[in-house]
Amino acid sequence: MIKLPGADGELVVHTPNTNPLPLRPGTAPQSRSVLVAAHVVGDRLAANEPFGPPLGPPPPQSLDWDATLAFRRHLWSYGFTVAEALDTQHRGAGLDWAASAELIRRSGAEAAAVGGRLAAGVWTDQLDPFTAHPLKAVIDAYEEQLAVVEQAGAQPIIMASTALAAAAEGPDDYAEVYTRLLSQSSRPAIVHWLLPTWVPGHAGYWGRADVDEATATFVDFVTANRDRIDGVKVAPLDPESEVQLRRRLPAGVRFYTGDYETYTDLIAGDESGFSDALTPVFDPIAPLAAEALHLLDAGDREGFRRRLESTRALSQVVFEGPGRSTLFFKTDLVFLGWLAGHAGHFRMVWGEQGARSVPHLAQAYRLADELGVLPDPELAASRMKAFLSVSGFEQ
Numbered sequence: 001m002i003k004l005p006g007a008d009g010e011l012v013v014h015t016p017n018t019n020p021l022p023l024r025p026g027t028a029p030q031s032r033s034v035l036v037a038a039h040v041v042g043d044r045l046a047a048n049e050p051f052g053p054p055l056g057p058p059p060p061q062s063l064d065w066d067a068t069l070a071f072r073r074h075l076w077s078y079g080f081t082v083a084e085a086l087d088t089q090h091r092g093a094g095l096d097w098a099a100s101a102e103l104i105r106r107s108g109a110e111a112a113a114v115g116g117r118l119a120a121g122v123w124t125d126q127l128d129p130f131t132a133h134p135l136k137a138v139i140d141a142y143e144e145q146l147a148v149v150e151q152a153g154a155q156p157i158i159m160a161s162t163a164l165a166a167a168a169e170g171p172d173d174y175a176e177v178y179t180r181l182l183s184q185s186s187r188p189a190i191v192h193w194l195l196p197t198w199v200p201g202h203a204g205y206w207g208r209a210d211v212d213e214a215t216a217t218f219v220d221f222v223t224a225n226r227d228r229i230d231g232v233k234v235a236p237l238d239p240e241s242e243v244q245l246r247r248r249l250p251a252g253v254r255f256y257t258g259d260y261e262t263y264t265d266l267i268a269g270d271e272s273g274f275s276d277a278l279t280p281v282f283d284p285i286a287p288l289a290a291e292a293l294h295l296l297d298a299g300d301r302e303g304f305r306r307r308l309e310s311t312r313a314l315s316q317v318v319f320e321g322p323g324r325s326t327l328f329f330k331t332d333l334v335f336l337g338w339l340a341g342h343a344g345h346f347r348m349v350w351g352e353q354g355a356r357s358v359p360h361l362a363q364a365y366r367l368a369d370e371l372g373v374l375p376d377p378e379l380a381a382s383r384m385k386a387f388l389s390v391s392g393f394e395q
Helices: 065-077 097-114 135-151 164-167 170-182 211-222 239-248 263-268 287-295 301-309 312-318 329-338 349-354 358-372 375-391
Strands: 002-005 011-014 032-036 081-084 118-123 155-159 189-194 229-235 256-257 275-280
Touching: 002 358, 002 375, 011 118, 011 211, 032 287, 065 081, 065 097, 097 118, 097 135, 118 135, 118 189, 118 263, 135 155, 135 164, 155 170, 164 170, 170 211, 211 229, 211 239, 229 275, 239 256, 239 263, 239 349, 256 263, 256 275, 263 287, 287 329, 301 329, 312 329, 312 358, 329 349, 329 375, 358 375
Parallel strands: 032 081, 032 275, 081 118, 118 155, 155 189, 189 229, 229 256
Antiparallel strands: 002 011
């Protein structure tokens, strides 16, 4: 048994699960397209500090390549597509373009070796974010990254850019940039748009100051290019707004949800359609999520709902944060990955292993253990006890 601290400091006895979920790797789900944004593990010997040394720029951030790539093989074994080089991998918050490009290349090689599927972010983060850039420089940056993604055999996820928002003078500039990128992609791409609610620098995106007008312009662009667009992701949206936007998309274009709370309902869908998934939600629950999705494939919608909804309490803890946003969910993912045996430590890019409280991580452990997604409960319990001990909670 383990004595877990609560938010009030009281210790509660927890008896670890003795019946973990059986590991049943298998084929990809057929009824939904599921892209899992997978966590990365920091190099335990590198100077992965929050803002680097007191003087000068932060040092290059390094990854534990063995642990990082092993986790991708874990996800591929369940048939999931790995979504690489997004914010879950510290893109724009620790990993620069050079490190992200290396991550894409290495993941591409691993995917080819095991028959896994990979998608990867195409962005403009090699440009100085504090300097204005002409539109041509923005296009060049996008195209450089698209070439790396193409060479890795990955599906492009074209991400919204603050540099583009600053350089574009109207809707025609956005159409020019995105049309060029789509024409250079060897496969239908995913268009990823974060609203100014999360990224203030995206105000005026698509050449429209009003978000409703921007959304209408966005839908028009997607409709005109439906043959070259696999799907879109727009966030943050409340569930009702997501469903409304999903219904406005042309036939054949997917809506990829990233919702952290009502993903069961959105993926299950209704009489007018459903959402696919591009999300880190399935990172710590891959075996259970795969089981739920195969129930959906078999037509057992209630079984799917019941199985996937059981993960909601854990998701609420992992993605806990102000409003519908959270800054430190990656800490939970790396911590749970360590407990599950996917890595030998939980050092993180930018030192975020300290970004969550001990009671918070204790709750994440308890919920994951109760779900049975920690495949070796004895190992997880041993590591949890060690973590608590060095945190001042002797067992």
